[in-house]
Amino acid sequence: MSKERIVLIGNGMAGVRSIEELLKIDKNRFHITIFGEEPYPNYNRIQLSKVLQGDTTIADITLNDWNWYEEHHIQLYPGEGVERINTETKCVYTTKERVVEYDKLIIATGSLPFIIPVPGHEKKGVTAFRDIKDC
Helix, strand or coil, X not given: CCCEEEEEECCCHHHHHHHHHHHHHCCCCEEEXXXXXXXXXXXXXXXXXXXXXXXXXXXXXXXXXXXXXXXXXXXXXXXXXXXXXXXXXXXXXXXXXXXXXXXXXXXXXXXXXXXXXXXXXXXCXXXXXXCCCCC
């Protein structure tokens, strides 16, 4: 019996948490591929303010390190986003011209930060942050 092919778009907390639950169901049932635009394994975004302050590092807030992906036979493509999905052929097309077929697709790409347009929002130094690069 062939493994069910799961593709996750987005290597953040919510998407990877879904993968963790699938692995609990049956760690040998799935062939899992994850695409994440950032060049890191998944990390706790809630702790980004501590990174911004200089109190901690990316390694300190990493939830699943590189070994975790390898141990669970997950194909991670860090630094590679998905730019197109063909639901008829069940394929994703990436920013690095990779084509990957799937049986089930999970899209967990998060959100974008928003600065409320209150007086002073346009001043120098006012910024939003969502990822390590922003910090």
